Amino acid sequence: MGLPEIGEEEGGGIARRLWVKFRDDSIFALYTPFVVCLASGVLDPQSFLHCISQDVYFYRAFVQAYDLAEDCADDDEHKAIIRKLRKRVLKKLNTHDDLVREWGFELPSESISDNATIKYTDFLLATASGKVEGEKFQSKIATPFEKTKLAAYTLAAMGPCMRLYAFISKEILDLQELDQSNQIYKKWIDTLSSQNFEETALQIEDLLDKLSVSLTGEELIVIEKLYHQAMKLEVKFFSAQPILQQTVVPFSQPLDPAECNLSIFCDFDMTCTTIDSSALLAEIAIRTASKADLNRCETQFAQMSSDDLRTTWGVISSQYAEEYEQCVGSIMAGNKVEEFNYEGLCRALEQLSDFEKRANSRVIKSGVLKGLNLQDIKWAGEHLTLQDGCEGFVQEIVKCENLKIDVHVLSYSWCGDLIRSAFSSRDLNVRNVHSNELAYEEFITTGEIIKKVESPKEKLQAFNDIRKGHKIGEHLTIYIGGSVGDLLCLLKADVGIVIGSSSNLRRLGDQFGISFVPLFSGLVKKQRELIKDCSSNWKGPSGILYTVSSWAEIHAFFLGS
Template identity: 55%
Template sequence: MGVADEAGVARRLWTKFKKDTALAQYNSFVVALAAGTLNMTSFQQYMAQDAYFLKAFAQAYTMAEDCADDDDDKASIRELRKAAEEELNLHNSLAEDWDVEFAKECSPNMATVKYTEFLLATAAGKVEGGKGPSRSVTPFEKTKIAAYTVGAMTPCMRLYAFLGQEIVKALEPDCSNHPYKQWIETYSSAKFEASALQTEELLDKLAISLTGEELEVLRRLYYHALKLEIEFFSAQPFSQRTLVPMLKLGDSASRRYTIVSDFDLSCTVLDSSAVLAEIAILTTLKTEQNGAENLSDHKSSSELRKTWDALSSQYSEECEECLRKTLPPEEVGSFDYEGLHQSLEHLSQFEMEANSKVVESGVLEGINIDDIKKAGERLAFQDGCANFFEQILTKMDSLNVDVHIISVCWSGDIIRAAFSSSGLDGLQVHSNELTFVESVSTGGIDRRVESPVDKLKIFNNIWSSSKDQDTEHISIYIGDGLGDLLCLLQADIGIVIGTSSTLRRVGKRFGVSFVPLFSGLLKQERAYVEGSSCWTKQSGILYTVSSWSEIHAFILGSSN
């Protein structure tokens, strides 16, 4: 999808706030519309509300044109106003197609009022923090008001283009029978994309003369407009059955959820094994710098680093060789869970041998438990991950959900410290543990979770212990790597985050399909409305996401 100039303000703002758009994309109203299951009454009411939006847009464009001091800018604004008026004509066209009359007497709801009042106030120069006086000001001041006005409209144009294009990608190649085909075609069209780009390019041009303080005002206006647009979708009247959000308040009596996640690179930015090795190296270096004389039986810091680098290289090479020997030469025609399980059993043996080499090397020896905890507290989470778990833990009882972390990390202490530093103390952690004498590591590992098979055993134990015959039980597993593959497939919903090529390569060899979550959701939504069963274990289908924002929007939505 094209967004204006890579270096322009419109591009930067969209990139900065794009994660929030998942709340619109996975909104129950939008999902039902995209899936074609939205009832006509809800769509009619939405279109009536949207008409108020478009009228406000046309009025704001007129006001912005009056503020612009450049003839080309005025011409661009007039074109955009005409495009908004054409959108209004779409309402009449749809009404004729369906032989219905949109609710002309329908009053704007609170979300519509909040956005339209905000937009028109901005166009009138009433900008909080903008130091903008009345409209009878200098041409420069009026140009600034034009920039603010366009800034309050741009995210809505881009969001509609984004949703239209994402819906088209998610639907079957032929959606000619889709009840809302015309709406989808309008917002996914090259014509609408051109209008969105034109708005962004205009914003870039108008923002050139803004100061740093004024650009901050523009940033706030842009984000506020985006949030109001997302609220607009959430406010649409909607009472039908739907899959999203997965966890619904008040649903705990009939359904129980188990959410399990991997840790390294699924939750975190860095792999904890490298962090632990670095702590050991720095601990030895510090001892050397302090002139300690008791290092004769231990490796120097430079030797430790060479050892760790050698172990890392050897692991990568031998893992690839193990896969080469165990994988089928080409992709199989259908999903082969048993074949995959057998292949990963071979990988499990390799993982255990790799851990033995780490212990024998002594590279983890001499680490202080306090240093491990401090390192855990500083571990950076993937954007949105901590907030997701925080929201889950806050409502665990009302949502009837339990949450677990399963990791092959060598130190449960570093995992617990990482979550604890974000106030997340309710997670159940299943991992290996370093062994200590007093508070100093011996270099040994209490091995509890070493392989994909170990992870699967723990996952199945969690499932068995929490299962209730009188309650529907749904499991969700979130992972990024090959070690998560068996758990991902065993869960009712396996969500792949990240871009591991190894995970995809191995999965595809055994017939695993990797489907974008939004696309899979639309298919499941149609089945759900028709009364069919939806998510199933070992189906051979895994769902891919680009961020934790997608996971959050899918599981929790914006209302929980």
């Protein structure tokens, strides 16, 4: 998924940095029923007309906000830019009805602003008039610097609106090759993605940067809060647009809790987490050995010095990485298939299964997992950093009392206690953890691994065993993963979602005819099929996996905003 040029880099002025920081909010706007139906070209015209009828209220609020901002600006150049921006909005306001007719639509003779529009315009005008963080700004007695600060606050409340429209329109235009003939809203989208619209958005952002240069740290925090609040209100605007048709998003919405059970499966290492759990266990082992070094004691469990242990871990890690690449290379040496071949993939991954089991046996034999304290493992799990958005998504899932949803974690991790601790410490009620376990004697690890899930085949077996407890026709499954070991489960789930950028997963997928489709693109196609067939079939065709760049996409797809 691409983002506008303004958001590609972390550097630049405050406008660029804030867009990057809050880009996940833009995803929630993109995945709304309104935008997905719009992108598919099958949005009900009444829904579209309602949305664009709200433009008049936005334009009027922008004109007033620019008036107030110009009065506050202290620099003549800044005042000139604001006047130019205000003139553009006035032109849009005066020509709005004619422009809509050029798009092929006729606005109703009367329209009223909806609640989402009112909330944003009230927020914008309150900010522009000086009501920021609950305090009324007295412009008559304010110093020039204080008034300039207020102008910056106003631009911060306006910037996300323009940038979000530009972002959404460009994302939709990227999909036009899917079905140009069916895109009846293309003229409107072209307007929002035009050079003139982009120039306006950039002028607002550039002016915000200039007005913010002299602000204090506290005032920049206010800028950030205003920007984020404006972004959230804009997302709510798109979410609140009335939809008169069945939609594929959010995924959980159409499900009947009386008739349908839903299971969400996900991998753990590098899917939920930012580091591999084996690296974390290695760190615990080395710290434990270091304590033993300092105390000059040797127990029956801690038999290696920290230096020896670090060296051993390094050898094991290097050998694993080298042999893993050799294993994948061996699989890739076979002939590439033209059509999706699940059985061939299963046979090929048996090589990987054998390799993973040998690697685990090597770890056990080395003794590097001896002497770890269960309390230290749980503490590490509690402080383990999860991927951005993962925790929030799981929190919302476990709170869904109106749906029958169960969450399962399937992992190669050596230590289920680490996984359970990572979730339980965040009040995430994820009880279904399927992984290997470490063996203990009086809460100290013996170095043995209780083997349960070591390979892609065993992951698939656990996945299938869970599904057997449900009636197939009434049970939907979503699998979220990002490694080669997840491939078989991803393909067997009703919806397989790939997160991350594993090159080996992509290579093997291409080798065996798997199609990787960006989730938003897939949803647009599903929406078009839904209107055509009056049904949403997520079970076919086989061999398709949906890709995302963040947990925000998964959250927006499944639960909405």
